[in-house]
Amino acid sequence: xxxxxxxxxxxxxxxxxxxxxxxxxxxxxxxxxxxxxxxxxxxxxxxxxxxxxxxxxxxxxxxxxxxxxxxxxxxxxxxxxxxxxxxxxxxxxxxxxxxxxxxxxxxxxxxxxxxxxxxxxxxxxxxxxxxxxxxxxxxxxxxxxxxxxxxxxxxxxxxxxxxxxxxxxxxxxxxxxxxxxxxxxxxxxxxxxxxxxxxxxxxxxxxxxxxxxxxxxxxxxxxxxxxxxxxxxxxxxxxxxxxxxxxxxxxxxxxxxxxxxxxxxxxxxxxxxxxxxxxxxxxxxxxxxxxxxxxxxxxxxxxxxxxxxxxxxxxxxxxxxxxxxxxxxxxxxxxxxxxxxxxxxxxxxxxxxxxxxxxxxxxxxxxxxxxxxxxxxxxxxxxxxxxxxxx
Numbered sequence: 001x002x003x004x005x006x007x008x009x010x011x012x013x014x015x016x017x018x019x020x021x022x023x024x025x026x027x028x029x030x031x032x033x034x035x036x037x038x039x040x041x042x043x044x045x046x047x048x049x050x051x052x053x054x055x056x057x058x059x060x061x062x063x064x065x066x067x068x069x070x071x072x073x074x075x076x077x078x079x080x081x082x083x084x085x086x087x088x089x090x091x092x093x094x095x096x097x098x099x100x101x102x103x104x105x106x107x108x109x110x111x112x113x114x115x116x117x118x119x120x121x122x123x124x125x126x127x128x129x130x131x132x133x134x135x136x137x138x139x140x141x142x143x144x145x146x147x148x149x150x151x152x153x154x155x156x157x158x159x160x161x162x163x164x165x166x167x168x169x170x171x172x173x174x175x176x177x178x179x180x181x182x183x184x185x186x187x188x189x190x191x192x193x194x195x196x197x198x199x200x201x202x203x204x205x206x207x208x209x210x211x212x213x214x215x216x217x218x219x220x221x222x223x224x225x226x227x228x229x230x231x232x233x234x235x236x237x238x239x240x241x242x243x244x245x246x247x248x249x250x251x252x253x254x255x256x257x258x259x260x261x262x263x264x265x266x267x268x269x270x271x272x273x274x275x276x277x278x279x280x281x282x283x284x285x286x287x288x289x290x291x292x293x294x295x296x297x298x299x300x301x302x303x304x305x306x307x308x309x310x311x312x313x314x315x316x317x318x319x320x321x322x323x324x325x326x327x328x329x330x331x332x333x334x335x336x337x338x339x340x341x342x343x344x345x346x347x348x349x350x351x352x353x354x355x356x357x358x359x360x361x362x363x364x365x366x367x368x369x370x371x372x373x374x375x376x377x378x379x380x381x382x383x384x385x386x387x388x389x390x391x
Contacts, residue, residue, distance in 0.1 A: 103156035114163035162213025
């Protein structure tokens, strides 16, 4: 039996001899010569210098371990505590950089990063604002470039933005502005063939992802009205693209079934244009009557300032206005008589009972590690309630 070293040397000698035969001139056509060279280099790859891996500082390695390895719904409170203990003057920019790499982590844990952002915003306001700015900038750049390789990153950022709204970190106006930019940027312009070609349905998927994340909160007040208007314009955009792929069509059916099950799905451009025209006429009529309603709720004094009437007469009107806030959840943040949405109850894992923050707590208290989740109003049918009382 030959020793191992001798056997290796014999094989190496044969390879070198075979390489000499390959280098010898032969009457081969270019296709056959390419096939022979590919087979040779597949067996004996050319020598390359070793790749030098980047060595990160221990603090950066620890931050990545917290966010991408340790973070889950059970450890989120501990991760928040550890992040607060870090020297923020040294690592704030790197934490922001890691937060913006949500597409490199697990898609199902994006809401945990949003929850950490909401928790850290109580102690680092500038960091929380920077996170929102960076997310909006990434979404805008993705729409402007429309790169195929960045589609997974764009979807992750849209999911992140929706979760930031769920954790009461952004307002509904930010969501609707993002939706409008997603549909309108470059569409109907000379750059449409590059930014939004007719065969590209990725923007439809972007809208679906964002509305699936936070659209179920737009069910009352002005946010409900704005979503109804947007969905009509969204249908016109869809009809302008042509036949949809089956997977996107099924996702659209699920979206409308969850958000607006009674909304009409238009089949032609003419139908949706007529609906938009009717909607604009209704808005114009309501805008003409709005100054009359405002003048009836108050009187003008001699110095030009408005003096409100007795609160007892207009209490219902003031309550209605507060309920029709632009999706910011002002009627929800009190949270005494409302229940958490079942889909988001687990997300407030740092707080077992879903209570809001107490501003009087000190910076070192355990209540600083709780997380606020946007709540949803649950309406009860009076007949069902009477039947339950009788039973």
